[in-house]
Each structure stands twice: as C-alpha cells, then as structure tokens.
Amino acid sequence: MKEEDREKTRNHKEKWNNLGLRTGLSVILIGGFAVLVKMGRSFLIGFIILLSGIVFYEVLRVFMQIRSIWSIKRIFSTGSEETKKGGNLPIGFFWGCFFLISLMNYSKVLFPGRYRVVYHVMMWLQFAWILWFVHLLRGGSYRMKIFHLSMVLMTILGLMKCTEAAINNVNRxxxxxxxxxxxxxxxxxxxxxxxxxxxxxxxxxxxxxxxxxxxxxxxxxxxxxxxxxxxxxxxxxxxxxxxxxxxxxxxxxxxxxxxxxxxxxxxxxxxxxxxxxxxxxxxxxxxxxxxxxxxxxxxxxxxxxxxxxxxxxTLKGFVQEININLSQSEKLELVKLLVISYSKE
Known part of the structure; x- marks a missing residue:
C-alpha cells in the first residue's frame, strides 16, 4: 500500500508540475503575442513567416523521425543515418524545397516592387532544384523518394496557404x-x-x-x-x-x-x-x-x-497591395492615370 500511495503522490505531483509549466509558458506566450501586436504590422508578418519555418521543421521531424534540432547542421550530408531516411533523400533537399517555395510565396512581402526580378531568379533556382532531384533519383527506391517528395510538397503548400492567409488578414x-x-x-x-x-x-x-x-x-x-x-x-x-x-x-x-x-x-x-x-x-x-x-x-x-x-x-489595404505588387515606375503610371481620370470628371 505504501508503494501505491507513493506512486499516486508522484503522479499527482508530476501532474501539477506539468500544469504549472504549461500555465507559465501560456502566460509568456500571451505576453509575447501582445508585444508583437503592439510592435506593428511588419514585426507581426515577420513572426508569421518565422513560425511557418518552425512548423515545417516540426512536421518534417515527425515525418522523417529526426531526433534532434541540431540535425539541421548536417542536412546537406548524405553520409549520416538521419539524412538517409526515406529513400536516401537528404533532409537538406526538403529544406531547399521549403525555402524555394517560401521565397516565391513571400517575395511580394519581402521585396515589394521587385517581384518580377525575384520571380526570374526563382525560375532559375527551380531548374536547379529539379536537376538536384533528378540527380538524387539515382540508386533506385523511386517510389519511396517520389512519395516522400509528394508528402513534403503537400505539407509546404498547405502551410504556405495558411500563412499567406494570416498575412492577408494582417494587411486587412x-x-x-x-x-x-x-x-x-x-x-x-x-x-x-x-x-x-x-x-x-x-x-x-x-x-x-x-x-x-x-x-x-x-x-x-x-x-x-x-x-x-x-x-x-x-x-x-x-x-x-x-x-x-x-x-x-x-x-x-x-x-x-x-x-x-x-x-x-x-x-x-x-x-x-x-x-x-x-x-x-x-x-x-x-x-x-x-x-x-x-x-x-x-x-x-x-x-x-x-x-x-x-x-x-480598406484604403490602407489597397495602398499596401499597390506597394507590394507594383514597381516604382508602375506606381507613377498609376498616379498619372488617376489624375487623368479625375480631371475628366
């Protein structure tokens, strides 16, 4: 009976310790969120983009059974066991895929007015990524490699849609x-x-x-x-x-x-x-x-x-879309068209 009582006491203590830890972290998270909101739109968007990277790491960690976050240091290595999971595709290949799609998705936010230049650079990077994948197909396990690539791509695209929606809401x-x-x-x-x-x-x-x-x-x-x-x-x-x-x-x-x-x-x-x-x-x-x-x-x-x-x-939302999607010359052209349209009325 004494052993059972000790076990119950230990479990009860662990339960309260876990509850206290969760409560403390929750308070810190709420406070941090409030600070980010007060810091303004740019910091909030940056935080959303950062969160997308963390979520991708966690999803990839479960999918590829990565033991430690420090495995990121060896993501481009094909010699360790942790980077050989799933048909010998290195973890770095999936991270390259994530960064490539992220840059294309967030280029309007990160590089306002220079979207076309970034798009051309991304196009060549896509070709390089495809060649990398063709190179990695050597050695067999085609079904497993394509399956893992499909899973990761679906994860990235779904995550990008959610984070893009969050950024749209912030801009609204x-x-x-x-x-x-x-x-x-x-x-x-x-x-x-x-x-x-x-x-x-x-x-x-x-x-x-x-x-x-x-x-x-x-x-x-x-x-x-x-x-x-x-x-x-x-x-x-x-x-x-x-x-x-x-x-x-x-x-x-x-x-x-x-x-x-x-x-x-x-x-x-x-x-x-x-x-x-x-x-x-x-x-x-x-x-x-x-x-x-x-x-x-x-x-x-x-x-x-x-x-x-x-x-x-809102009007601010339209202005934000103009700043993101149009170059400087296109903005001047838009102003001229608005002046001409207004003068005709």
Missing part, C-alpha cells in the same frame, strides 16, 4: 488577425474545461481526449463571448469603428466548427507516424504545431470569409 487590419486568434483561444480553453469536467462521449478516435461535450461547450462559449471579445479588440487596439456584429458572430461560428479540425488533423498526423509530440520546443505543450494547428486553419477560413463574403478591404 491587425484586428482581423488578432480577433480570430482570440476566438480560437476561447474555444480551446472552454472545450478543455467542459470536456475535462463533463466530457464522456469521444469526438473522434484520432484525438481521444476531445469529447462531444467539450466541442459543444467550447462552441457555445465562443459564440456567447464573440461580441464582447470584438469590443475588447476594438478598445485595446484603438479602432474608431466597431466590428459588425454579423461578422463577429460569423467568425465565432467558424472558430467553433471548423478551427478544431486543425487539432484533429495534427493528432491524426502524429498517430500515423507513432509520435507523441511534434517537438520539445515548448515543454508540456507538444511543440509549436500543437499550439497553432487550430490557429492556422482559422486564419485560412477567416481570410476566405473576409475576402469572399464580407469583402473587408
């Missing part, structure tokens, strides 16, 4: 990025609390800890707190114009119904490769990907809603 107005993030946080928190105390019916086998009661409780709480949260964002970020109640409630419903899919997909991915965590970057949280899986899906859905249904665009 930072509150259109912050508000969906807060909705997901509310949904996650109440789903966890309701599921822990009242949950009995499993939601899906892919994620055994998620329950139907938690899903419904999180959804109801998110919808009820949607308008107060929108008001809090408006006051906290000093916006003069209120968010339309219809938009606030619509995004809350999307956060309740669609955003949890991100967590289910992440759980299914880890189960497919027998992984417990994405990484140890955030102790007690299972990695960055486990924290922002629902956020990525929510940013994508929010962007689709705002662009296709609500059509939220």
């Amino acid at each position: 107005g930072i509150r259109w990025f912050v508000y969906p993030c807060l909705l997901v946080a509310i949904n996650d928190t109440f789903a966890y609390l309701v599921g822990k105390h009242l949950g009995q019916t499993p939601l899906t086998k892919l994620s055994p800890k998620k329950t139907v009661e938690g899903f419904l409780g999180g959804g109801i709480a998110t919808v009820l707190l949607a308008i107060p949260t929108a008001r809090m964002v408006q006051l906290g970020m000093c916006y003069k114009r209120r968010m339309e109640p219809f938009d606030a409630l619509s995004l809350a419903v999307l956060a309740s119904v669609i955003a949890p899919i991100g967590g289910i997909l992440a759980s299914g991915y880890k189960r497919a490769f027998n992984a417990k965590h994405f990484s140890r970057i955030l102790p007690g949280h299972g990695g960055i990907s486990d924290r922002i899986d629902c956020q990525l899906i929510m940013q994508l859905v929010s962007n689709m809603y705002l662009a296709g249904i609500s059509r939220k665009q």
Whole structure:
C-alpha cells in the first residue's frame, strides 16, 4: 500500500508540475503575442513567416523521425543515418524545397516592387532544384523518394496557404488577425474545461481526449463571448469603428466548427507516424504545431470569409497591395492615370 500511495503522490505531483509549466509558458506566450501586436504590422508578418519555418521543421521531424534540432547542421550530408531516411533523400533537399517555395510565396512581402526580378531568379533556382532531384533519383527506391517528395510538397503548400492567409488578414487590419486568434483561444480553453469536467462521449478516435461535450461547450462559449471579445479588440487596439456584429458572430461560428479540425488533423498526423509530440520546443505543450494547428486553419477560413463574403478591404489595404505588387515606375503610371481620370470628371 505504501508503494501505491507513493506512486499516486508522484503522479499527482508530476501532474501539477506539468500544469504549472504549461500555465507559465501560456502566460509568456500571451505576453509575447501582445508585444508583437503592439510592435506593428511588419514585426507581426515577420513572426508569421518565422513560425511557418518552425512548423515545417516540426512536421518534417515527425515525418522523417529526426531526433534532434541540431540535425539541421548536417542536412546537406548524405553520409549520416538521419539524412538517409526515406529513400536516401537528404533532409537538406526538403529544406531547399521549403525555402524555394517560401521565397516565391513571400517575395511580394519581402521585396515589394521587385517581384518580377525575384520571380526570374526563382525560375532559375527551380531548374536547379529539379536537376538536384533528378540527380538524387539515382540508386533506385523511386517510389519511396517520389512519395516522400509528394508528402513534403503537400505539407509546404498547405502551410504556405495558411500563412499567406494570416498575412492577408494582417494587411486587412491587425484586428482581423488578432480577433480570430482570440476566438480560437476561447474555444480551446472552454472545450478543455467542459470536456475535462463533463466530457464522456469521444469526438473522434484520432484525438481521444476531445469529447462531444467539450466541442459543444467550447462552441457555445465562443459564440456567447464573440461580441464582447470584438469590443475588447476594438478598445485595446484603438479602432474608431466597431466590428459588425454579423461578422463577429460569423467568425465565432467558424472558430467553433471548423478551427478544431486543425487539432484533429495534427493528432491524426502524429498517430500515423507513432509520435507523441511534434517537438520539445515548448515543454508540456507538444511543440509549436500543437499550439497553432487550430490557429492556422482559422486564419485560412477567416481570410476566405473576409475576402469572399464580407469583402473587408480598406484604403490602407489597397495602398499596401499597390506597394507590394507594383514597381516604382508602375506606381507613377498609376498616379498619372488617376489624375487623368479625375480631371475628366
């Protein structure tokens, strides 16, 4: 009995230590997020791009069973076992693929007004990447190599779509990025609390800890707190114009119904490769990907809603698109056309 009591005491202590660690890290993350929002659009976009790289590392780590982040130092080596996983394709090949697609995707943001020059450079880099892949096809294992390449490409393209949507929301107005993030946080928190105390019916086998009661409780709480949260964002970020109640409630419903899919997909991915965590970057949280899986899906859905249904665009947003997509000479030409058009009226 004494041994059982000691075991129970040890488990209870570990549980509280883990809860304390998670709570402390959560407070730090919330504080860091608030600081980033206050720093402005450019820092926020840079952080989003950085996060995409971290998420790709974690997904690749699970897929290729990379033991340590320091394996990145040897990513272009074909001599170590860690870079021979999956048909002898080096990990560096996949990182090269990620950086190439990222540069093409973010070139409008990183190099405003010089998109065409960057595009031409990227075109030649694509040819070099294709030649590299043809070179790596030597030695057989064609099916495995092509399968791994297809998996990684799909991961990159999906990740790019989500991060591009997040950047679009920031350019629309930072509150259109912050508000969906807060909705997901509310949904996650109440789903966890309701599921822990009242949950009995499993939601899906892919994620055994998620329950139907938690899903419904999180959804109801998110919808009820949607308008107060929108008001809090408006006051906290000093916006003069209120968010339309219809938009606030619509995004809350999307956060309740669609955003949890991100967590289910992440759980299914880890189960497919027998992984417990994405990484140890955030102790007690299972990695960055486990924290922002629902956020990525929510940013994508929010962007689709705002662009296709609500059509939220401001004058600043149009100016931002002009700065990103047009060169200096094209901007001058646009000004001339606007002056001519205005003078004719």
